[in-house]
Amino acid sequence: MEVKIEQAAQRLAEAVRFPTISHFSMEEMDLDVFSSFLGFLKTSYPLLHHKLERTLINGYSPVYRWPGKDSSRQPVLFLAHYDVVPALEEGWTHEGPFSGVIADGLVWGRGSIDDKSSVIGWMETFESLLGEGYEPPRDLWLALGFDEEVNGGNGAQKVVPWFAEKGIHFEFVLDEGGAVSDGSMIGIKEPVAVIGLAEKASACFEFIFKGEEGHSSTPPAHTSLGCMAEFIYKVERNPMPARLTETVEQMLQSIAPYMPGIQSRILARPKLFFPLIRPTLLKNKQTAALLRSTVAFTVSHSGSAPNILPKEAVCTANLRVLQGETSADVLAHLQKLTGMDYEVRPIAVEEPSRAASTDTAAYGHLTGAIGRIFPDAVIIPYLMAGGTDSRYYEELADNVYRFQPLRLKEEELALMHGTDERLAIDKLADMLAFYRELLVTLN
Ligand SMILES: [Zn+2]
Known part of the structure; x- marks a missing residue:
């Protein structure tokens, strides 16, 4: 009894119809919708909910345990999240963002890719394998997040x-x-399956500049607002030094065989040729972000009236910290380069994740399954600039890998948090085939 793909697509469409929009505070969330979604999973996957142990953490995060033949062996954990980011009501090809329409061989709506496809993918796979009487060799766990996006x-x-x-x-x-990106990525013609080994950390700080309050007719040489502007100017013109981390080195080495002639030989030894490849990588903002911690100014406020000197000017910066550095290192760099007087207030601070190893049985198992389901894809480990729930699980696992088995074109990847998010049914079929392959080949 293989998963029936039409039925899986219907269930994904139905999953999309729950507007499970997450917020930082649970009070702001429509929790009834989240409960209804969990109820929908229960009725749609009866065998799974009958045979697996389910614990609800904090009311809305279900954790499932599928007991294996030998529970004393090391278990494996799969993660997915069923919350979504908000969506504009207007501009969708098929009704609104939560209509869950199936048309032209596609499931339309917010969450159809990110990340209800994974939720439904795992559920369908578990349900059908349970129906076949499959017993995993060791315990399998599945945990669903309900506020990953926040x-x-x-x-x-x-x-x-x-x-x-x-x-x-x-x-x-x-x-x-990561996903299987269809189309030219990093200059490779073949589809590229990227596996996230690590994530940069996101850290937000406010920088507060004090000034004299008073009448603007007799201003000092520098107002608080002027100092803040000078600070931003200096920081933007003096980015953190570029470095080659081990993950990015591995990524470049994996790309090397697919590059033409001399490029191939250079990328095969990224450390040696770093001075040569650095300028090219820094030219593109995506690859530049892999080489250094970045600072982006995102919010600022100051002043109350056109003729009053502002007592205070405040700007918020979002730091993305690269492995090998801490947010404190980046702050020290800013202090040193500007030499200015300001107060720093942390808002939300995280430190970079540990990088997973490619030299493990688990990585071999993962890439083996990718190779069988996406045989034309080149497999490349990489560093993620964005974040996932998995960063919190580092302390619980030997290694954390980030890969969603969906073959997506660049424009489809771009739809993820935008209008017209949609997933082709045949891509959902690949996903189900991959999850099944990964489970049945686990030893
Ligand atoms: Zn997601």
């Missing part, structure tokens, strides 16, 4: 201590992240 403070960050308390340590964790 940092997982009430979901993942509550699930992790629950596992920690039980003393469970996973061989590996698999979450969303």
